[in-house]
Amino acid sequence: AQTVTQSQPEMSVQEAETVTLSCTYDTSESNYYLFWYKQPPSRQMILVIRQEAYKQQNATENRFSVNFQKAAKSFSLKISDSQLGDTAMYFCAFTTMEYGNKLVFGAGTILRVKS
Amino acid sequence: DTEVTQTPKHLVMGMTNKKSLKCEQHMGHRAMYWYKQKAKKPPELMFVYSYEKLSINESVPSRFSPECPNSSLLNLHLHALQPEDSALYLCASSQPRGVVDTEAFFGQGTRLTVV
Numbered sequence: 001a002q003t004v005t006q007s008q009p010e011m012s013v014q015e016a017e018t019v020t021l022s023c024t025y026d027t028s029e030s031n032y033y034l035f036w037y038k039q040p041p042s043r044q045m046i047l048v049i050r051q052e053a054y055k056q057q058n059a060t061e062n063r064f065s066v067n068f069q070k071a072a073k074s075f076s077l078k079i080s081d082s083q084l085g086d087t088a089m090y091f092c093a094f095t096t097m098e099y100g101n102k103l104v105f106g107a108g109t110i111l112r113v114k115s
Numbered sequence: 116d117t118e119v120t121q122t123p124k125h126l127v128m129g130m131t132n133k134k135s136l137k138c139e140q141h142m143g144h145r146a147m148y149w150y151k152q153k154a155k156k157p158p159e160l161m162f163v164y165s166y167e168k169l170s171i172n173e174s175v176p177s178r179f180s181p182e183c184p185n186s187s188l189l190n191l192h193l194h195a196l197q198p199e200d201s202a203l204y205l206c207a208s209s210q211p212r213g214v215v216d217t218e219a220f221f222g223q224g225t226r227l228t229v230v
Contacts, residue, residue: 035218043203045158045221091157102171103219105157 002027004092006106013082014114020067021077021109023092030054032096034068035103036077040088048090051075082113118142121206121222129230130196136225138189138206147189148219149181150205158205164189196229203227 004025013019025034036048051059051068058066063083067076075094079086092106119140128134138147146165150158163171164183178200180192189206203226207219 033218037221042223043226044223045205045207047218047220050218089155102160102163103158108155108157110155 002094002096002104004094004104004106006090006092006109008109009107010110010112012112012114013079015082015084017082018078018080019082019111021079021090021092021111023075023077023106025073025075025092025094025104025106027073027094027096029096032094034066034075035093035095036064036066036075037091037093037105038086038088039091039108040085045091049077079111084113084115087111087113119206119208119220119222121204121225123225124223125226125228127228127230128193128196130198132196133192133194135193136191136204136206136227138191138208138222139187140208140220141187142208142220143186144208144210144220145186146209147183148207148209149179149189149191150207152203152205152224154203162191193227196227198229201227201229 032053034051038046038048049059049061049064058068063080065078089108089110091108093103095103122137148163149161152158160173161175162181167183178195182190203224205224206222209219
């Protein structure tokens with residue numbers, strides 16, 4: 001079975017500080033893509049960062065970076081210099097070549113950035 | 116243009132009404148999706164169209180009827196819905212499997228209320 005687990009239902013962080021959201025997944029496939037999506041109160045699902053499983057180098061996008069541990073099936077998101085606009089629900093997700101066009105989502109983590 | 120446009124943004128309908136949700140993208144994507152999302156939950160996949168053909172139907176009740184008139188448009192026809200069908204309906208598009216850029220781009224959703 002293909003599953004994604006986000007063990008932190010809610011997190012808070014002070015503005016300008018760093019926070020890490022955790023995600024683990026389970027798949028028997030060797031080739032897959034991992035994603036972090038952000039859904040602010042405006043409700044649009046926005047892609048934050050993606051990682052191809054065959055790439056060992058961790059992806060980074062400005063203040064957002066991942067720690068991808070393939071053997072441990074772990075894919076955490078680090079947000080540096082947190083901003084009020086980062087307040088949102090964050091979903092970890094993945095898709096595999098053999099799983100068709102399905103995105104498998106985790107339950108989500110609500111992140112609140114406080115001033 | 117990296118936009119997926121959904122109309123309407125809000126919809127209130129009675130249980131005997133027939134209505135349609137519309138989704139449009141001009142990114143040349145050949146896979147399009149309908150998701151249903153309840154509050155504070157991850158999106159649940161309903162349907163996938165790949166090259167304008169229905170490729171995945173996640174056992175969705177027949178009161179939801181998808182349609183893909185062309186590669187840019189996706190509709191969801193609604194008939195005889197129940198109050199528990201009230202949710203945010205998200206449309207997404209991506210390249211089909213087998214292509215490198217597999218991330219999905221989401222629309223802002225239609226907030227549906229069934230009364």
